Amino acid sequence: MFRWLFGVLGLIVLLAVGAFFVLKRDDIPYATLASKYENSASRYVDLPGGIHMHYRDQGAVETPGAPPTPTVLLIHGFSASLQTWEAWVPKLGAQYRVVSIDLPGHGLTQAPAGYQASIEGFRDVVYAFTQAEHLSRFAIVGNSMGGNVAWEYALAHPEQLDALILVDAAGWPHQNEGALNTSPMMKLLRNPTLGPIMMNLDNTQLFREGLRAAFADPSKADEAMVTRYVEMARAPGHRAILLQLQSNFSGRREASDATLAPIQTPTLILWGRHDHLIPVADATLFHNAIHGSELKIYDNSGHVPQEEVADASAATVMDFLSRAFARAPRAAIAK
Helix, strand or coil: CHHHHHHHHHHHHHHHHHHHHHHECCCCCHHHHHHHHCCCCEEEEEECCCEEEEEEEEECCCCCCCCCCCEEEEECCCCCCHHHHCCCHHHHCCCCEEEEECCCCCCCCECCCCCCCCHHHHHHHHHHHHHHCCCCCEEEEEECHHHHHHHHHHHHCHHHEEEEEEECCCCCHHHHCCHHHHCHHHHHHHCCCHHHHHHCECCHHHHHHHHHHCCCCHHHCCHHHHHHHHHHHCCCCHHHHHHHHHHHHHHCCCCCHHHHCCCCCCEEEEEECCCCCCCCHHHHHHHHHCCCCEEEEECCCCCCHHHHCHHHHHHHHHHHHHHHHHHCCHHHCCC
C-alpha cells in the first residue's frame, strides 16, 4: 500500500516538474523588446542607482522667441508601460510637450539586479528623471499605481508642478483587501508561494483576465495588448520587481484626508464608473481630500479611461490644463 502511494506521489511530482519546464518562459532580451516596442520618439537616459530609463518625448516643440511650451509628464500603472498613454499623445501634443516614462521593472526601462521597488522609490526615480532632463515645471499625470506615485510627487515636490491629474489612482487603504483582489492575476501574484512560480510560467491567460477586468468593455483588451504586457513582463529583472511591488503595497504610505491635505497644486481626478480594480468611490475620497480639486467620472469606462474613452478623457484634460497652465508663472519656466 505504502509502496503504491509513494509511486503515485512520485508520478505526481514528476508530472508537476515536467509541466513546470514545459510552461516555463525565459527572459526576453531588451534588444529584442526594443526592436518591437520602440518608436521614433523613444529616448533613454541613465539615472543614479543604475537605472537606464526609457521615455518618449513627443508633441509640441519650442518656438524660438516664444514662451516655453508647457510640459505634461505621464506615469503608467502596475505592469503597464508608457504605451498606455499613446491615444492621448496626438491630442495633448497639439498644444503641449508630452513626456511619458517607463518605470523600473516596466516597459523598456532597465534596473540593476537587486533593485528595491516601492512607490517612494518610483517617486524619487521620477524626480531624478526631471533633473536629468531639466524639467523644472510641468503637469504630472498618473494612472493607477502611477497615480499613487503622482500624488506622492505632489507632496514631495510641489514647487515643480503646475497641475496634478489622477486617473483611477491607487492609494486608499482598503484597496489591498478589496477591489484590487478581484483580479485573478493579482490574487495569484500576491500568494507568497504561487506568485514566484506563476511569474516564471506562461502567464498569458492571467494577463488576459487581468486586462479584461480593466475595461468596461473587455473586448478592448485585444491580443496585441495582452502580448505586449506578457512580453514586457519577461524583460530581464522585471518579474522580480513586479512580485516585489505586490508584496510592498501593504507597506506604502496610505492616502487619507490628513495625508493629502497639504496638496495645493490644481488637481483633476478622472475615473471610470465601471472600474473593477479600484472602486469609483475612491474618486470621491480623493476629491474631498484635495482642496479645490475637480472630478470627472466616465459612465462607459473602466480602470483606464485614457485608453477606453480616449477622446472624452483627453478633452477633459485639455480643458483643465488650459486653465492650470494659464495660472502658472510661465515666463519664469525654463525647459
